[in-house]
Amino acid sequence: MSKPALYQKISKVMGEVRYLSKDDNIAFKETKYKAISEEKVTSTVRESLLRHGLIILPVKQDHKRDGTLTTVDTEYKIVDIETGEYEILASSGTGADTQDKGVGKAMTYAYKYLLLRTFAIPTGEDPDKISSAELDAKQAAEREKEEAERRKREEYLNSITVPSVIAAKYTTFYGKPDGMKDWYAKCLDKSMDDAAIETWLTEKLVKKNGGK
Incomplete structure (x- = not known):
């Protein structure tokens, strides 16, 4: 089904939001890099969406947890409020957390990259390799902590x-x-x-x- 009005409006948003610079400094031990915050991406794109009569609605979300990592697979609907034309947009995200915030972190990541990829917004250098190193370090530290707690509990039970x-x-x-x-x-x-x-x-x- 042809959706010319919707696609024209998406194109206009792409024309308005041409580039977003990183606004966040991340530091973890020896690892340091710049990133772009979800707040900046959402607030900037939101202004353009409102100008062109577009809304984005969450329609589906599945998540799974593996240790401290939670991964979500999401679907959003972008709708032209004037014509009713819509398109389904898919995204995924992973968040690391030892408590109950993994889903929220993963959804924030998924939504941020949904906007960046849907509207083809460049942000400069790619931080993925560095952020992966940070995540690996966090996971190693968490595993070491969990193992230490397990050993301590085991010694306690044996006593x-x-x-x-x-x-x-x-x-x-x-x-x-x-x-x-x-x-x-x-x-x-x-x-x-x-x-x-x-x-x-x-x-x-x-x-x-x-x-x-």
Whole structure:
């Protein structure tokens, strides 16, 4: 289906936003480089979109997480508000985060590059190799931290002796001793003493046996 009005307006935006210089300085250990912020890209392109009666709407998003990396695959619809003509635009992005901000970071990256690529906006030198080095360094540091925490936890669990009464009741309630030390450690982490832990298990066993 021909969409001349939409494509003409996209062309006009491309003509107006010819170049965007980097406005952000990134530093990570020995790695330093300049980048362009999502705020600058979005605010600059937005002004041109408004002038020409174009809007961009999110219509689909899928994401997956692998360790500290979250990748999103997105689809946006660019619409000419005067004619109703539209086109579907696809983009992807990856964000690194150890908590719950990975999706947001990935979507920010995906949207920024959606605008840069859709309207063919040059930004100068390519920082991808440098930013990849930064990401590799961050991932290595995070893996080292996680491994150190794992070893520390393992040493802690090995130092723990579960009282025989608690061990017996745990095995009776759960049907097997698997995971007992880890469970016991978590109880201690919650400031429960042996008496409180034994009482909790006793109550669970009573309920399991129908109150007997």
